[in-house]
Amino acid sequence: MTKVDRRILKSQEAIKTALITLMGEKHLDDITIQDISDRANVNRGTIYLHYLDKYDLLDKLIGEHMDRLRELCESSCRLEWTEATLVFCEYFDTQYSFFSLMLASKGAPYFRNRFLDFLIEEFRCELDVTRGKNLGIKEEVLVRFTASAYVGVVEWWFMNEKPFSYRELAEQLGALLERNL
Amino acid sequence: MTKVDRRILKSQEAIKTALITLMGEKHLDDITIQDISDRANVNRGTIYLHYLDKYDLLDKLIGEHMDRLRELCESSCRLEWTEATLVFCEYFDTQYSFFSLMLASKGAPYFRNRFLDFLIEEFRCELDVTRGKNLGIKEEVLVRFTASAYVGVVEWWFMNEKPFSYRELAEQLGALLERNL
DNA sequence: TAGAGTTTGTTCATTACTGAACGAAACCGG
DNA sequence: CCGGTTTCGTTCAGTAATGAACAAACTCTA
Numbered sequence: 001m002t003k004v005d006r007r008i009l010k011s012q013e014a015i016k017t018a019l020i021t022l023m024g025e026k027h028l029d030d031i032t033i034q035d036i037s038d039r040a041n042v043n044r045g046t047i048y049l050h051y052l053d054k055y056d057l058l059d060k061l062i063g064e065h066m067d068r069l070r071e072l073c074e075s076s077c078r079l080e081w082t083e084a085t086l087v088f089c090e091y092f093d094t095q096y097s098f099f100s101l102m103l104a105s106k107g108a109p110y111f112r113n114r115f116l117d118f119l120i121e122e123f124r125c126e127l128d129v130t131r132g133k134n135l136g137i138k139e140e141v142l143v144r145f146t147a148s149a150y151v152g153v154v155e156w157w158f159m160n161e162k163p164f165s166y167r168e169l170a171e172q173l174g175a176l177l178e179r180n181l
Numbered sequence: 182m183t184k185v186d187r188r189i190l191k192s193q194e195a196i197k198t199a200l201i202t203l204m205g206e207k208h209l210d211d212i213t214i215q216d217i218s219d220r221a222n223v224n225r226g227t228i229y230l231h232y233l234d235k236y237d238l239l240d241k242l243i244g245e246h247m248d249r250l251r252e253l254c255e256s257s258c259r260l261e262w263t264e265a266t267l268v269f270c271e272y273f274d275t276q277y278s279f280f281s282l283m284l285a286s287k288g289a290p291y292f293r294n295r296f297l298d299f300l301i302e303e304f305r306c307e308l309d310v311t312r313g314k315n316l317g318i319k320e321e322v323l324v325r326f327t328a329s330a331y332v333g334v335v336e337w338w339f340m341n342e343k344p345f346s347y348r349e350l351a352e353q354l355g356a357l358l359e360r361n362l
Numbered sequence: 363t364a365g366a367g368t369t370t371g372t373t374c375a376t377t378a379c380t381g382a383a384c385g386a387a388a389c390c391g392g
Numbered sequence: 393c394c395g396g397t398t399t400c401g402t403t404c405a406g407t408a409a410t411g412a413a414c415a416a417a418c419t420c421t422a
Contacts, residue, residue, distance in 0.1 A: 003381090006223075006379090006380075007378095007380070007409070008407095034368090041187060041191065043409060043411070045373095045409080045410075048372075052371095053371090186378070186409090186410065188378050188379070188409065189378075192379075214401090215399070223379080224381070225400090226379080226403095234401090
């Protein structure tokens with residue numbers, strides 16, 4: 001990873017936080033590129049230097065969060081699901097405003113799918129259907145089943161404004177994962 | 182006032198706030214240009230593009246506050262001293278962290294003098310020693326007398342961490358000014 | 363649906379900022 | 393007092409961001 005010009009990092013950072021705060025105020029469709037550049041205090045053209053359009057911007061923004069979750073996953077892949085889930089839920093908690101915004105906003109389905117795909121990918125490489133409790137169950141089915149369940153619970157947790165701590169969430173989810181994977 | 186490139190404004194803003202926060206942590210003499218550029222997330226050379234050195238930077242920073250006070254003065258020059266002082270003290274209050282930092286830090290004497298000079302200048306053009314209560318008193322003396330008194334009280338107010346509200350400060354100062362100018 | 367006004371996406375020349383490098387000055391521990 | 397290290401102030405070629413302009417697409421509303 002070669003060193004990136006700080007101007008690029010600063011511009012992108014400003015643009016991304018501008019989009020996030022704007023999404024807290026109105027729907028993505030009602031946000032113009034001008035709105036974003038104004039809020040980011042950046043020339044309108046600068047946005048096009050880094051992103052195709054606002055959807056690409058949101059896409060990359062979500063992608064970065066998924067990447068960070070993936071990193072967390074890799075750095076704790078030796079752990080059991082219970083502990084790995086704790087690491088995840090801790091991240092959810094620290095990024096609460098972002099995730100709840102993503103799940104609550106109009107763009108929710110898009111984010112949901114990105115998150116689902118991410119989990120499917122992660123679960124797949126940690127799985128073994130050739131023995132044990134899952135003998136006879138198709139990998140594709142098991143993975144989809146579990147990932148959907150996972151997303152559903154996380155989504156519910158955010159939509160209900162953290163009805164309990166992220167530690168409890170992790171405990172419950174962890175137990176259910178152990179049972180199924 | 183022609184429109185300034187936003188890059189200039191952003192750089193200068195970052196550099197100035199970097200200096201202010203650093204001055205809250207250590208003495209100006211212990212702050213290096215590198216410290217400032219790191220904190221501002223700006224190339225070291227960029228600082229030299231705008232300022233001669235850290236003293237010039239502080240100088241310009243103080244100057245801007247004096248300019249703002251001068252503007253306040255002009256936009257309310259029709260007012261009596263009591264009301265004009267209220268406008269001043271309100272500004273002191275909103276910029277509390279900056280002013281108390283300036284008066285508390287090692288560079289205090291320098292700031293004090295800038296503030297004193299500013300007041301002397303302002304008082305001088307509002308003054309009339311050819312009649313009334315000040316007949317016979319030299320302008321130079323009266324102006325210096327009053328400005329020093331003013332600075333002394335403001336300094337005391339900041340050093341003692343706002344022993345009372347800025348409104349009270351303005352009332353008291355205003356009354357004393359009316360008596361002397 | 364016509365037409366006025368936005369928003370978009372792109373181009374262009376200019377400007378500010380960048381990282382890297384450098385010698386010179388200042389600082390500091392032995 | 394010396395030699396090593398830090399900080400300074402400056403140069404440089406390269407790059408990112410800028411404001412202005414433009415035609416095209418889109419969105420109102422009359």
